[in-house]
Amino acid sequence: MTDADLSLAYRPFSLALAEPLETADGTISAREGFLVRLVDEASDDSVVGYGEATPLAGWTESLADCEQALERAQNALRTGGPSEALEVVDQQVAARHAVSLALADLQATCEATPLYRYLSQGPMIGRVPVNATIGDGSPADTARDVRAAVDRGFDTCKLKVGLRSVEEDVERVRRVRETVSHDVELRADANEAWTYEQAQSALEAFADLDVSMLEQPLPAGALEGHADLRAQNTGVSIALDEGLLEHGVDTICDANAADVVVLKPMALGGIDVARKLAAWLAELEVTPLVTTTIDGVVARTGAVHLAAAIPDVPACGLATGGLLAEDLGRDPVLLEKGSAVVPQAKGLGVDDVWTE
Numbered sequence: 001m002t003d004a005d006l007s008l009a010y011r012p013f014s015l016a017l018a019e020p021l022e023t024a025d026g027t028i029s030a031r032e033g034f035l036v037r038l039v040d041e042a043s044d045d046s047v048v049g050y051g052e053a054t055p056l057a058g059w060t061e062s063l064a065d066c067e068q069a070l071e072r073a074q075n076a077l078r079t080g081g082p083s084e085a086l087e088v089v090d091q092q093v094a095a096r097h098a099v100s101l102a103l104a105d106l107q108a109t110c111e112a113t114p115l116y117r118y119l120s121q122g123p124m125i126g127r128v129p130v131n132a133t134i135g136d137g138s139p140a141d142t143a144r145d146v147r148a149a150v151d152r153g154f155d156t157c158k159l160k161v162g163l164r165s166v167e168e169d170v171e172r173v174r175r176v177r178e179t180v181s182h183d184v185e186l187r188a189d190a191n192e193a194w195t196y197e198q199a200q201s202a203l204e205a206f207a208d209l210d211v212s213m214l215e216q217p218l219p220a221g222a223l224e225g226h227a228d229l230r231a232q233n234t235g236v237s238i239a240l241d242e243g244l245l246e247h248g249v250d251t252i253c254d255a256n257a258a259d260v261v262v263l264k265p266m267a268l269g270g271i272d273v274a275r276k277l278a279a280w281l282a283e284l285e286v287t288p289l290v291t292t293t294i295d296g297v298v299a300r301t302g303a304v305h306l307a308a309a310i311p312d313v314p315a316c317g318l319a320t321g322g323l324l325a326e327d328l329g330r331d332p333v334l335l336e337k338g339s340a341v342v343p344q345a346k347g348l349g350v351d352d353v354w355t356e
């Protein structure tokens with residue numbers, strides 16, 4: 001394959017969620033983006049690579065900026081090859097995610113290697129643990145949704161909190177705990193909703209209810225506040241998500257602000273970028289965890305490969321396909337007993353997404 005033989009095409013898509021996901025950041029009811037296809041014209045059987053750019057307000061560039069960036073990448077690929085195509089989308093994380101994923105899928109496919117092994121050069125991995133994602137709802141609805149997830153095989157559930165009063169959120173978690181045993185790991189994600197005092201009182205109550213992790217309780221800027229919450233040693237891990245985009249790994253680790261850092265490849269510019277951050281975090285003894293931005297099957301499967309390339313990754317937010325009412329194509333990732341079964345076919349393992 002020579003660079004000059006590669007051509008990039010993209011097309012828009014819109015995927016509705018089965019039910020709107022209520023978060024303290026806002027409601028997500030549909031995901032719009034671009035499916036990317038790279039073709040190596042020189043290969044006899046036209047090897048292809050797929051990528052996906054699904055911008056999310058507040059986390060990535062806008063849909064319009066993403067489209068312009070993909071157009072630039074299309075031209076740059078023709079004139080300057082892959083490195084130039086990546087360079088011209090350097091500041092548009094969702095577009096860069098798509099282009100870098102398509103390049104990696106194509107390369108791994110050419111090498112007849114599953115994408116995660118192309119990324120990690122590591123051992124074969126059969127499964128990665130995943131969590132169920134439970135949106136805001138009444139205490140009864142939340143308990144019902146968690147029960148249903150546990151009945152489907154999940155043993156880790158992440159609840160969205162921060163839309164109601166702290167007392168109501170604590171009541172939701174209490175109802176959930178009454179419904180499922182302590183074998184089920186419960187996490188909560190407040191998406192920056194709380195003041196320090198609110199976070200402190202939630203943390204104490206959550207510790208009593210055996211919640212394992214509280215994600216982004218305070219605004220992204222509040223690194224010291226997160227460090228202070230951590231220093232209380234309640235037994236509840238503090239995870240940063242939005243905080244990573246604002247501060248980067250070094251600043252978070254220097255401030256001792258997190259036990260866990262959430263990596264969203266779509267918001268970070270790609271699975272290649274996220275994998276480097278994961279290695280860096282692990283070196284600094286902070287746990288990396290992978291989630292999607294409620295993406296289509298191409299980006300979601302890319303995130304599964306990323307998680308499989310991270311040693312000893314904890315349960316990740318990758319079981320988000322079921323939140324969509326429709327998808328870009330067949331899902332190659334089976335969810336079984338709280339794990340995602342990692343595709344072992346060459347490349348991403350996604351096909352039939354680009355129908356003419």
Ligand SMILES: O=C(O)CCC(=O)C1=CC=C[C@@H](O)[C@@H]1C(=O)O
Nearest residue numbers: 023132133158291292293294317
């Ligand atoms: O982590 C998960 O279980 C699924 C992904 C998820 O929760 C999110 C996806 C996209 C935007 C956010 O509201 C949210 C998050 O903050 O982690």
Ligand SMILES: [Mg+2]
Nearest residue numbers: 189215216241
């Ligand atoms: Mg989060």
